[in-house]
Amino acid sequence: MKLPKERQERRTLSLSGESGKARLFETANINVSVAGVEVGGVIAWIQRTLMTTRTLKFTIYEKKGVAQVSGNLKPFNIADDALRLDVKLDNGADTVDLDAIVDRLAHEIIRRRLAQDSSNPIRALKLDEFRSLVDVVKSAASYNRSVALDLPMRQEYQDLLKEVTPLADKVQRWYQLNYLAASIAESAGTPARAAEFYGRVKKALDGDAKQTKLLGEVRAKIATLQPQTNLGVDLTAAEKRIRGYAEYAIDYFNSLLNMNLQVPPMKPVPPDVQNAYWDGISYNFAPGTQSIPFR
Secondary structure, rough: OOOOOOEEEEEEEOOOOOOOOOOOOOOOOOEEEEEEEOOOOHHHHHHHHHHHHHHHHEEEEEEOOOEEEEOOOOOOOOOEEEEEEEEOOOOOOOOOOHHHHHHHHHHHHHHHHOOOOOOOOOOOOOOHHHHHHHHHHHHHHHHHHHHHHOOOOHHHHHHHHHHHHHHHHHOOOOOHHHHHHHHHHHHHHHHHHOOOOHHHHHHHOOHHHHHHHHHHHHHHHHHHHHHHHHHOHHHHHHHHHHHHHHHHHHHHHHHHOHHHHHHHHEEEEOOOOOOOOOOOOEEEEEEHHHHHHOO
16 A cells, blocks of 8 residues: 655654653662561662653654644643644644654743643633744843843844734733843834833733832833923934934935945934933934924
């Protein structure tokens, strides 16, 4: 019988124990006697029993373009223990990447364990949304370290804002997530969006006596952002327009003088500063300059 052209294969993936020379579930050869009776076999039996109950086994069924992973999470005492995941193959790949499978499995196991708490907002997120949240948190921490070194990261924060916004919009009562989104929006130069996220945090914390300090900080944030919002300043749109002017000018001079200049990093000046200036690293633009006729 000929196999169908579409590649189909089943494989088994088992996860157990710990890496290293001495693994947790490695059977030990121990001779123990009690009152002259050898009971060393009991130790090995206990270890085999533990290994059986703590080992996760998954079946991988591969077909064109996707690998279906199924298994049971009962060893983790997860109520929703039946698991089935679809993992898409990378373009041009003949087989699924096991690292990708393990990555998705790890995120799904953590998501389900956290979701067992009925009060945990994680319950509202699907697997891909949870993975996106993890990536957002890691990226935000990395960008914050870069900012501490005076590196321009506004564009990166703007891209990150696009990733966190759908998550914060979906779970608006999750004040920790909306606080994170607000701080990212501030760094991205979008005060209106930041004020909106902080407003959700304020709404969620109102009346909570344990969060008085944080609530005061959030109110202060909103008060600072409100004037920028009232002025209708959209810093993202302003930067895009001013960047367009800069690109036009640089292209002109590169062509005229046979140079290879690049558009510099940009960031908005504080609200109380009206003049644009160069600080040696970035062009600090005043949003109002976007309305000056350029050509």
